[in-house]
Amino acid sequence: MSKKATSSKRERDPAATRQRLIDATVRLMLQQGFSGTSVDQICKEAGMTKGGFFHHFENKEALGTAAVEWWGQMGTALYAEAWKDTALDPLDQLRRMFDIMIGFTRRPDEAACVCMVGMMSQEMSATNPAFQAACEKELNLWTTNVARMLTAAKKLHKPETKFDPVQVAWFLNSLWQGSMLVGKTCRSQELIRHNIKLARAYVEGLFQTN
């Protein structure tokens, strides 16, 4: 039995504190980017002082990679709904994925539909090898899953159209990232949704039999 509730007024929960720092980082970075967000700002957002911060992370870069990884886990959890059910027709898995993406544009909690991996890629991947590797890993993960579904769908439905599942997967990933980029600048979630619908129609077209 643990009686942690009774004992102290101040709760010492290092794992939760660390997560609070990551959450604050994600929140601020989605808005301001990495260079534009200072450690002081993150600490304030997380209700923590700088001394405490550097107890949990070696430096700002370590926090950045942790935030990217965390974002990747969030994404995987988000798409899991579409990917996990391996008994399903892979083409239906892809359809579910598009639904999830459209749902992502409708989140009420965040103002814009943005991706931390995409932001970090643009800002840092050319200069910071650690960030570049972290972002590439996440992009690869998404593409690999989509390519897997496309390959399975190809085997199942034997479409007339010839295409390389990996190339199409990168095509869709690029479109998804670019849609969030353009959607942010043009302040239009609907633009993103239109793109997703066109992407969905594109995939359907690949498997359409005349």
Place this chain on the structure above:
Amino acid sequence: MSKKATSSKRERDPAATRQRLIDATVRLMLQQGFSGTSVDQICKEAGMTKGGFFHHFENKEALGTAAVEWWGQMGTALYAEAWKDTALDPLDQLRRMFDIMIGFTRRPDEAACVCMVGMMSQEMSATNPAFQAACEKELNLWTTNVARMLTAAKKLHKPETKFDPVQVAWFLNSLWQGSMLVGKTCRSQELIRHNIKLARAYVEGLFQTN
């Protein structure tokens, strides 16, 4: 005293100096982003001191918007080869545009195939209204031109497939931006080229008659 021949080694050419600053900014920003590039660094790159810099630009933000505008002009000049010839079949104009994009991935002068508008969009458009507006303007310009060609091609070829030229134009713009983003992080220009080829095939497919 010093030899002050009629045309001394130090040329006073404010317009050229201003352009040198912009060029240096573009060069550095493509690599490091906006926040990651300091005014000192820009001055050094342009062979100029800070006092001189602030004589030409009110502040760093003014330089940033000037750099985005300059990038936009470069882009327009680049695509002009495809867009200018209004006598040409608009579908051929689009084909030329894809060729130009593929050519852009093969530039030897720059390490990576990147877009300043896309970088600035991701990093700054959520927090800086001036940058947001400048980037949106450039994105709109590209899309408008593509939509114009698609509309003209539609009128000329009367394809069976139904599509909205504006939506398709945004689709292509998003794909283009996303391709450069992903291509940078995955360090693959070939990935970008594959995406462009798929995009070209997509457009051809829109106008294909069975």
Place this chain on the structure above:
DNA sequence: TTGGACATACAAACCGGTCGGTATGTAATG
């Protein structure tokens, strides 16, 4: 001589990161 085009020097804020110190939890010992 006057004003634009630069250079030099400096300011004030801010940056990431360190450091000494303290509060708190835990485990061994007697």
Place this chain on the structure above:
DNA sequence: CATTACATACCGACCGGTTTGTATGTCCAA
């Protein structure tokens, strides 16, 4: 159970360096 010993979690002042921006001086062409 009480004491001691030590590790972890966190605080807040502080450091050296960098940031954008300013104030002032100098040179040169018209």
